[in-house]
Amino acid sequence: MFSKLFGKKAPPKVVLEPSGTTFEVGKNKTVLESALELGIAFPHDCTVGTCGSCRSRLVSGKVDAITPFGYTLSREELQGGYILACQAVPESDLVIEVDLPSADEAPAQTTGRIVESIDLTHDIRKITWQVDAPLRYRAGQYMNVSWPGSPGHRSYSFSAKPSADGSGRVSAFIRKVPGGAFTEPLFADSFAATEFVIEAPHGGFWLRDGDGPILLVGGGSGLSPLMSLLEDAVARGVARDAVLLFGGRGARDLYCIDEIAAIGAQWKGRFDFWPVLSEEAVDGMRHGMVTQEIPAAIAQLGGSQGLQAYMCGPPPMIDAAVAVLTGGGVGLSAIYYDKFTDASTLR
Ligand SMILES: Cc1cc2nc3c(=O)[nH]c(=O)nc-3n(C[C@H](O)[C@H](O)[C@H](O)COP(=O)(O)OP(=O)(O)OC[C@H]3O[C@@H](n4cnc5c(N)ncnc54)[C@H](O)[C@@H]3O)c2cc1C
Ligand code: FES
CATH class of the missing domain: 3.40.50.80 (Nucleotide-binding domain of ferredoxin-NADP reductase (FNR) module)
Structure with missing residues (x-):
């Protein structure tokens, strides 16, 4: 009866700038959840508010945070209007500023094995994987690696520039983290025969155009x-x-x-x-x-x-x-x- 009298409330609308991509957010959903359901390549990784990959700027509108953005974003970022899309539930229509990757930059998966491990310091190694299909990425981006029985994936930033036709070998500088599920066995050379699943590209870290320093x-x-x-x-x-x-x-x-x-x-x-x-x-x-x-x-x-x-x-x-x-x-x-x-x- 009330919905007849007052009309049903329209779902909040989100406009992403500068792409102009527009979508509606479902009831009690986050901006990121709805974007991904609609196939929009909104940058993200952990989806639980810790990695900062979905960091974007709220230009207008109001959101509720499932977990406070301040766990991950700095005070300056909060004051600057930054939000985490994976934790943001709209309370009104929104305009959000975020760099969307182009369609050909969607992450792809392949398998690979570690073929080289070089000590760089007392606790950092350069690890190189030979991958079964070339991986494309922008210099600065990262890959997600997982292995049989791994507790989720681990992220590693590529340490070399990509080759023009995709990289058949990919490498990263990896620091040993005491008690780490990946780095402890890695530094004990326990992954020699392991087949990894490697997914890339991820992240929005790359050199932007400009003339400035x-x-x-x-x-x-x-x-x-x-x-x-x-x-x-x-x-x-x-x-x-x-x-x-x-x-x-x-x-x-x-x-x-x-x-x-x-x-x-x-x-x-x-x-x-x-x-x-x-x-x-x-x-x-x-x-x-x-x-x-x-x-x-x-x-x-x-x-x-x-x-x-x-x-x-x-x-x-x-x-x-x-x-x-x-x-x-x-x-x-x-x-x-x-x-x-x-x-x-x-x-
Ligand atoms: C975007 C991105 C890029 C990255 N790039 C690199 C890179 O290029 N090089 C690099 O070295 N690292 C990088 N990292 C970090 C990397 O992804 C791993 O997190 C890191 O190598 C540790 O992995 P691990 O499995 O060894 O340790 P984890 O298993 O993640 O454990 C880390 C620490 O947490 C403790 N721990 C485990 N579970 C819990 C818990 N539930 N509560 C509290 N403590 C816990 C462990 O004992 C250990 O001390 C990157 C991370 C991100 C998000
Ligand atoms: S996806 Fe990691 S903080 Fe939002």
Whole structure:
């Protein structure tokens, strides 16, 4: 009777910018759930609010959060209107800003085996898989790997630039996590005969177009996608000034020094590599937290105007870096990152 009198409430409508993709969200569903049901390639991974892959900006409208966005997003991102689409239930029509991948960038699965394992530091290895069908990805993106009996998939960022016809060998820099379901047996060489399922591409971490300078910040195995991105930028002749900040505890945490020097030698603009050590003072190297050097790097790059920042590594490093960058005048829409979350991040 009431629905006859007042009419049935229309389901909330979502417009995604800049693509203009429009869809309705079902009752009690999240923005992400409804988008995926309709075949819209909304970026996502964990679907439970921990990885940040579905981070997008609410331009207008109101949402209710199933779990508070603040577990994963920084204070600056919350103030900037960012939400997690996998946790957002619309309370009104919405306009959301998000980069949608094109149809030919949909993730594909193949199988593969580990064919090479090289120690890079005391706790990081470069692992290479030979895959049974070429995988396409953009430099900076990541793959999801699983193996028989694995507790879900694990994500690893490609460490090399993609080849033009898809990559038959894929590699990542992987840090040993004590007690880790994947990395403990990996570092014990227990996966020699294992057939993995590998799915890619994932994520929205890649070098955006622009003329402005680039600031890259990595910690630990977070150098993996930064090397991929830089290698690819060299191959494409990108001519933008860049500073690569890399944080470790001591000199034994530094790696890929020769490869970074080779990138610097071929780079078309100005290229600076600043290793920063937090627990060891080494002559000629910066000492402290890597994020403390961000203001100096912004100054080195001529200020925040047109600057884009690219960061990968531990979630606390990313959160601290976002705060310093925004404090230094870099807009949130010019900050791109992948947080290397693991099972300990799950609530
Ligand atoms: C987008 C993305 C890209 C990534 N890229 C890389 C990369 O290039 N290189 C890299 O090294 N890593 C990367 N990671 C991290 C990687 O996916 C794994 O999370 C990491 O390697 C740990 O996996 P694991 O199976 O060894 O450990 P996990 O099994 O995930 O365990 C991690 C830690 O959590 C503890 N733990 C397990 N279960 C729980 C629980 N229920 N509650 C509390 N603690 C728990 C474990 O004891 C261990 O200490 C990335 C992550 C993301 C999201
Ligand atoms: S898919 Fe939303 S936070 Fe991971």
